[in-house]
Amino acid sequence: MKRTPIYGMMAEFDSAQALVDAAHRTHEAGYLKIDAYSPFPIEGLAEAIGFRKNAVPLVVLIGGLLGGLSGYLLQYWISVISYPVNVGGKPYHSWPAFIVVTFEMTILFGGIFAVFGMLALNGLPMPYHPVFNVPRFALATKDRFFLIVFATDAKYSPSTTRSFLEGLGPRSISEVPS
C-alpha cells in the first residue's frame, strides 16, 4: 500500500440513522474503501459499507472440531495405547466415558478460537491507529458516529471527497493525518 501523509477524510454524524444513510450513499457513489465507526453495533451498517465476508463462524467451527478431535484422540491414545488400565472389566476403548472430556474440549477450543480469531481478523490489539489523531474521534466511544473515506480509494481526492461528504449533512469534517 502506498503511504500518503493523509489517511482519509472523516465526517461526523449525530445519529445512528444518519450514519447508516450516509454510508449507503457513499458506497453507492462509488467509494469502496470506506469504514464507519459507532459507539455500539448497528444492524446493517457493515452491509452498508460493503462488508460481506465474515470468517468468524468458520474459525469457530475449525476450533471446535480441532478441540473435540484432539480431546477424543488424547483419551483414546492414553486409555488404549499408552497406559491401558483394566477398570472393573470395562473395555479399554470405553467411549461413553470419553464423551464428557471431548465435549468440554470442543467448547474450550471453539471459545478460544472465537475470541482470538475475532481479535486477529479485526487486527487487534492495535494501540495506534491514524483515526485516533482526530481529537473529536474520542466521541466515537460515546455518542457520535463517524464515516471515513480512505485516501487509498481510487475515487479519493481531497476537494471532491470533502464536498461529497459535506453533501451528506455531517456535523463536522476533518482530514485524518496518517
Place this chain on the structure above:
Amino acid sequence: MDEPRQPATLSDRAPVIEPGYTFGSVTDKISSIVLTRPTSNGWFLGFGVAFLLTMMMLYAIGYLFIRGVGIWGVTIPIGWGFAIVNFVWWIGIGHAGTLISAILLLLRQSWRNSINRFAEAMTLFAVACAGTFPLIHMGRPWLFYWLFPYPNSMNYWPQFRSPLVWDVFAVSTYATISFLFWFIGLIPDLATLRDRSTNRWAQMIYGILSLGWRGSARHWHRYETAYLLLAGLATPLVLSVHTVVSFDFAIAIVPGWHTTIFPPYFVAGAIYSGFAMVLMLAIPIRKVYGLEDFITERHLQNSAKVMLATGLIVAYGYGIEAFMGWYSGNRYDAFLLWNRLHGPYAPWYLSLLACNIFIPQLLWIRKLRTSPLALFLLSAVILSGMWLERFIIVVVSLHRDFLTSSWGMYYPTRWDWMTFIGTIGLFVAAMFLFVRILPMISIFEMRTLLPEAEVKE
C-alpha cells in the same frame, strides 16, 4: 421479520431502562462511577472488612499447608467435608452469571443488558472461590498439576473413566470461557473509559486493556458474531458443568448419591442459588450507586420469578428423592430418608426444607417480589438453604452407609469455618474492586436499548 409484538401487559410493567436517557447520559452515568466519583469511606470500610476475611482465609490455608488436612473435620467415613460442600455451592452460584449473559442473550431477553456485566464478574469470582477448594483439599496441593494429562517421567496418565477427571476439564473450561466472555464484553467499554478518562495512567491502562478498539463497523460485525457464537457455546457448557459436578456423586454407589435425578436437579439448584446471589449484589449496588434507572423493578421481578421456577424444580428433586427412597424398595435408600428426617442431622435437613422450599414460596406475593428489602432477605435465606443442601448431600449421605460399624459423625473445625467464611471475604473483596475499577453495567449494550439506537434500512 415480524413486527415486535408487544404484550398487552407491557404498559403496566416497569421498563428495562427509565425514559429520558441519551447515549451521552448513559455513558456519563456509568463511566463516572469509575472515573470521577470519589471513593467513599463506605467503600473502604466494606473492602477493608472483606480484605481482612480474605487474610483469614489465607492464614487458614497457610496453616493447612503446614499441618495437612488433619486440621479439618474430615475423617472416615466422611472424607468429603466442607471442601466439597463449598466447592459445589460456589460453582453453582457462578451459573447464574453465565445463564444471564449467554442463555438470555440467545433468547433475546434485552433486560439482561443491565445486569449481565456484574453477573459475569460474579461468575468469575465464584469460580475462583470454588476452584480453591479442590486444590487445597488434596493432601499434597503442590502436586495439583498431576490432574492434567501431561507427559511425565512416571509414564503415568489420568484415568479418563473417572468423573473426577471430567470435573477438572469441566471446571477449567468453565473458568476459561467465563473469563473470555467477560473480557470481550468489556473491550468496547474499556475503550469508552480510555477516551473519557483525564488521568494519564488511567488512559494508558484502559488503553492497553481495550486493545485499541475503535468501533469500526467491520469490527462490530465480527465482534457480534463471535459474541453470539460464544454465547451458543457457553449455553451447553453451563448446563454441563453442574451436570459433571453431580456425576462426582451420581456415579458413586453411596445411597443418596446414586441417582439419575442429580444432573437436572443440580443445575436447577445452581441457577436458584446464583440468582439469589445476583439479587444480593444488585440490590445494594443499585441503591449505593443510584442505578435504580438501569436496574429497575423489572430486573428484580424477573430474577425473583426465575428463583421461584428453579426453586420448584429443586423441590421436585427433593420429592423424587423421597419418593424413590420409598418406591425403590431398597432398604438403604429408605433408611437414608428416615435418617435425614430423624437422624442426628435432622435439624439441618428441616432447615434446608424451610429455606429452599417453604419460605421462598413467599415470592408468589407480588408485593414481596417488588420490595428490594424482602428480596434481599429471601435471597439470603435461599443461599443458606442451598449451602445446607450441599451439606446434606455430602455429609448425611456419607455418615451412615451400608454397615453400622462404619458409621460416624462430622464436626467441622474452626479451620473449616475460617476457610469457608474467608472465601466469602475473597468474593466480596473482588466485587468491591470490580465495581471501583471497571464499568459494572455494560455501557454499549445499554446504548442499544435506547430508542435512538433503532435504525431503518
